[in-house]
Amino acid sequence: MTVQAMHVGVLGFGGLGQAAAKVLAPKQEMLLVAAADKHGYAYAAEGLNAQNSIAAYRSQGSLGYLEPFGTLTNLSIEDLIASGNRVDGYFLALPNLPNDFIPSVTKQFITSGWRGVLVDAIKRTSAVEQLLAMGSELQAAGITYLTGCGATPGLLTAAAALAAQSYAEIHKVEITFGVGIANWEAYRATIREDIAHMPGYSVEAARAMTDAEVEALLDKTSGILKLENMEHADDVMLEIAGICSRDRVTVGGIVDTRNPKKPLSTNVKITGRTFEGKISTHTFTLGDETSMAANVCGPAFGYLKAGMQLHKRGIHGIFTAAEIMPQFVK
Amino acid sequence: MTVQAMHVGVLGFGGLGQAAAKVLAPKQEMLLVAAADKHGYAYAAEGLNAQNSIAAYRSQGSLGYLEPFGTLTNLSIEDLIASGNRVDGYFLALPNLPNDFIPSVTKQFITSGWRGVLVDAIKRTSAVEQLLAMGSELQAAGITYLTGCGATPGLLTAAAALAAQSYAEIHKVEITFGVGIANWEAYRATIREDIAHMPGYSVEAARAMTDAEVEALLDKTSGILKLENMEHADDVMLEIAGICSRDRVTVGGIVDTRNPKKPLSTNVKITGRTFEGKISTHTFTLGDETSMAANVCGPAFGYLKAGMQLHKRGIHGIFTAAEIMPQFVK
Numbered sequence A, B: 001m002t003v004q005a006m007h008v009g010v011l012g013f014g015g016l017g018q019a020a021a022k023v024l025a026p027k028q029e030m031l032l033v034a035a036a037d038k039h040g041y042a043y044a045a046e047g048l049n050a051q052n053s054i055a056a057y058r059s060q061g062s063l064g065y066l067e068p069f070g071t072l073t074n075l076s077i078e079d080l081i082a083s084g085n086r087v088d089g090y091f092l093a094l095p096n097l098p099n100d101f102i103p104s105v106t107k108q109f110i111t112s113g114w115r116g117v118l119v120d121a122i123k124r125t126s127a128v129e130q131l132l133a134m135g136s137e138l139q140a141a142g143i144t145y146l147t148g149c150g151a152t153p154g155l156l157t158a159a160a161a162l163a164a165q166s167y168a169e170i171h172k173v174e175i176t177f178g179v180g181i182a183n184w185e186a187y188r189a190t191i192r193e194d195i196a197h198m199p200g201y202s203v204e205a206a207r208a209m210t211d212a213e214v215e216a217l218l219d220k221t222s223g224i225l226k227l228e229n230m231e232h233a234d235d236v237m238l239e240i241a242g243i244c245s246r247d248r249v250t251v252g253g254i255v256d257t258r259n260p261k262k263p264l265s266t267n268v269k270i271t272g273r274t275f276e277g278k279i280s281t282h283t284f285t286l287g288d289e290t291s292m293a294a295n296v297c298g299p300a301f302g303y304l305k306a307g308m309q310l311h312k313r314g315i316h317g318i319f320t321a322a323e324i325m326p327q328f329v330k
Helices: A015-024 A050-060 A076-082 A101-112 A125-132 A135-141 A155-166 A184-196 A203-208 A211-220 A234-240 A292-312 B015-024 B050-060 B076-082 B101-112 B125-132 B135-141 B155-166 B184-196 B203-208 B211-220 B234-240 B292-312
Strands: A006-011 A030-037 A040-043 A070-072 A089-092 A116-120 A143-147 A169-180 A224-227 A249-256 A267-273 A279-285 A317-320 B006-011 B030-037 B040-043 B070-072 B089-092 B116-120 B143-147 B169-180 B224-227 B249-256 B267-273 B279-285 B317-320
Touching: A006 A015, A006 A076, A006 A292, A015 A030, A015 A050, A015 A184, A015 A292, A030 A050, A030 A076, A030 A292, A040 A076, A070 A076, A076 A101, A089 A101, A089 A292, A101 A116, A101 A125, A101 A135, A101 A143, A116 A292, A125 A143, A125 A234, A125 A317, A135 A143, A135 A317, A143 A292, A155 A169, A155 A234, A155 A267, A155 A279, A155 A292, A155 B155, A155 B292, A169 A234, A184 A203, A184 A211, A184 A224, A234 A249, A292 B155, B006 B015, B006 B076, B006 B292, B015 B030, B015 B050, B015 B184, B015 B292, B030 B050, B030 B076, B030 B292, B040 B076, B070 B076, B076 B101, B089 B101, B089 B292, B101 B116, B101 B125, B101 B135, B101 B143, B116 B292, B125 B143, B125 B234, B125 B317, B135 B143, B135 B317, B143 B292, B155 B169, B155 B234, B155 B267, B155 B279, B155 B292, B169 B234, B184 B203, B184 B211, B184 B224, B234 B249
Parallel strands: A006 A030, A006 A089, A089 A116, A116 A143, A143 A317, A169 A249, B006 B030, B006 B089, B089 B116, B116 B143, B143 B317, B169 B249
Antiparallel strands: A030 A040, A040 A070, A169 A267, A224 A249, A267 A279, A279 B279, B030 B040, B040 B070, B169 B267, B224 B249, B267 B279
8 A cells, every 4th residue: 555546446346346355455556445335335545454345245235334434325326425535436346237227327426526537347238338428428527437347348358459450451359258156146246147148038137037036047057158149348349449340249158157167268359351461360368267357357447547547637538448558557 | 541641651661661551551540641761752742652652662772763752862761850741650660770770760850849659660678778768858849659569569568468457466478479471581671680689699790691691591490580588678568567577578489481371370478366366377369361561560550540649639758559559540
């Protein structure tokens, strides 16, 4: 911890938010000062201890119970913003369900008069489109918002944008992910988001499923979720970065909910034509030992740092992970 | 060609500069208006035709002979800058030999009062260090300089910076390139730079070699140059981006000077430790059908476009390819 450390808040304290707290713990350039869940928030200017915060959330169900930093409130995000405590930037580790949840939280930030940096690890094209439509409002509010900053969209989208540089024209961007998690209960919201992408399911239907219903579905598939042609914002992000039209971008993957080992190596393949007329494919492959949490939270904070640099230069509005190089957080 | 197209100059018209002209030919966002070689330059506000420029250079030895746009002069770069013609940005496709050649050209730009964007595809650590030391001069001069923007350093360095996001600590960045060229004579300067990296050779010794001497060396190795622990600026670039100390970065490769097929797939491997304590490796691999020219010139212009956006926002000084996301040029 240094006096120059960025004061960071994490909204949402499920599997992703808790991992975010752990990722931040050893960092010198960022200090976790605030975190919120559905029923409360905790704030400490000197920094929240990740282990204590996670323990309070797990044992009592909310960060609001964390002594002496917690506040119990069902308007946790609103109240945290209104508290006026210094938070330079937030990672929105919130569920993507419903699809307008993150955009509605963003509206709260705009309305509040708070100025700073927001990053999300949102997945759906339609959610990113809602945020992109708020670009001028964000700019007027003095907020620098970086969207799609997880793994996919995020790390893999940026890799595609980078790889595209070798080509005169991009024919195809194919993202294929493998996720292995030991116990799906730690990622309740994420798994429901995945189910929502399966044939015969909608966002609403997946969200309404009880844990028992999710269990029953997973029993039928031996814990495997196979996903194809998913609605992922990588497509709109690469389109607005001018790399290719969105119909040339596909996202699919396999999630094993009963095994921490990945069923396949997550990768993105970028196929294009060079200026000499050659067709070729660049490939970016993630190491199998890296978890979803590492591949989402690391980039999210890397983009938060980059966003802070933009913010300090007076550059506000909305940007995607395909346009900005994330900065390494020490 | 649109009225908003960026007016681009290319300094150096060997293999790389000629490829750059071809890469630019179909672009709408960039117009090649100026190019210079040792003995002259050509300028045309409406754009230089790549084929005609290459034909003039090849048949007569200099762009200075290109009718009606050429000027013969042994101070070609100086005279082109002094001509006062509008050039928004330059790609310095100049030889890296001698090691202070690109820094000395940069001094000319600083002294001239010209304001705009410069990118290079420089290779050596010591050359990039000379440029980094000129950061405040560049900033004061209103120049936005992006260094190390080719393939390695450049595309692969940026991929390493991006991949690093998944990790809490980076242990190793290993760049291994394969290059296949049908006839080394088209890349005389580049091949001498490669030879300079071999045991028993220096930059000066390689530069002083006659074509016959290069031929004789290549005859002994069946046209293969094997390079290890090369002095490549990827190391200093990743160090100043805060990703890892330079001693954790290695660059090596194999150049086949008698076969356009690559002897191995060019790749960068990024090994690190995640926040959970797992050791893993991300890999970015270039498609074998992509040429050195495509992997150098594409990124160089992608960074030139990104540099222009920085320049327009009043952001001047020096940046490396590991800090900035290149933009796709249409």
